[in-house]
Amino acid sequence: MERDVKRFVDACPTCAQNKPSNQPPAGLLQPLLVPKRPWSHIALDFVTGLPTSHGLSPFQCCLGYQPPVFPAQEEDVGVPSAQAFIRRCRRTWKRTRSTLLRVQARVKVQADRHRSKAPHYVQGQRVWLSTRDLPLKVVSPKLNPRFIGPYPISKVLGGSSEAPLPPPLRRIHPTFHVSRIKPFVCRPICLAPKPPPPVWSICNLLSNV
Structure with missing residues (x-):
């Protein structure tokens, strides 16, 4: 029954x-792919003012070092060679990507708790x-x-x-x-609803009397 x-x-x-x-709403969260290097993918996000969850600024994620604020710090970011610059960038990109993957997995688990499989x-x-x-x-x-x-x-x-x-x-x-x-579910056990009766005006009712 x-x-x-x-x-x-x-x-x-x-x-x-x-x-x-x-x-819960249908459709599990489908995160975007995390790129392996800067500028390989470009996305637009209207959410601004979010703090960095990995402790790195966008400048450091792209170039591998923080921009010098004072003249005394310029020696710390000096690039002795192109190979050293590339190695430093790759280390930063790898650290950033691994952090983004961990954050992405944590956000997906939290979001899917309030969703259902479509x-x-x-x-x-x-x-x-x-x-x-x-x-x-x-x-x-x-x-x-x-x-x-x-x-x-x-x-x-x-x-x-x-x-x-x-x-x-x-x-x-x-x-x-x-x-x-x-x-949409259609089964013979449930008949289609009948259309509503026509709406008669007073003039039509009087004409049919």
């Missing part, structure tokens, strides 16, 4: 569109699309369904999926993270 009720609720379109989920999606599979952050024109946001669709997946891109949207949402980029979609 419990299994049948769960199967019915999972396939119920009304429940799928309006029932909130008590599960279902496996394939091209052509139908999914429900979350209405969160969608500019839907509704009378009241409280009456807005939590999910709309279902829409077929046209392409799977790593942790994201592309789905063709209806004309009112054509201005939105059709790529969505796995946390913004959920599988």
Whole structure:
């Protein structure tokens, strides 16, 4: 009995569109690859003012030494030869990369505690699309369904999926993270909801009397 009720609720379109989920967001954290040397990869991050977690400034990570602040410190950063400069840079890059890998692994473990593994999606599979952050024109946001669709997946891109949207949402980029979609379940045990009855005006009712 419990299994049948769960199967019915999972396939119920009304429940799928309006029932909130008590599960963590889908999609585990996928960190970027840590480069082996400076300027081999360029990324943009809008988060600023973060302290360095490895004790090295960006200048030292690139050149292998801290910039001299006083004239007396210039002798400490003097480069006797190009080979010595390269060895110092490589030692700094290796230290920086190992520290970034440790921090990255620690952050992933902490982030995945509040996430769940995403279902496996394939091209052509139908999914429900979350209405969160969608500019839907509704009378009241409280009456807005939590999910709309279902829409077929046209392409799977790593942790994201592309789905063709209806004309009112054509201005939105059709790529969505796995946390913004959920599988569409269709089973014979759950019948499709019937369309609502037509709305009759007073004139139509009087004309049919």
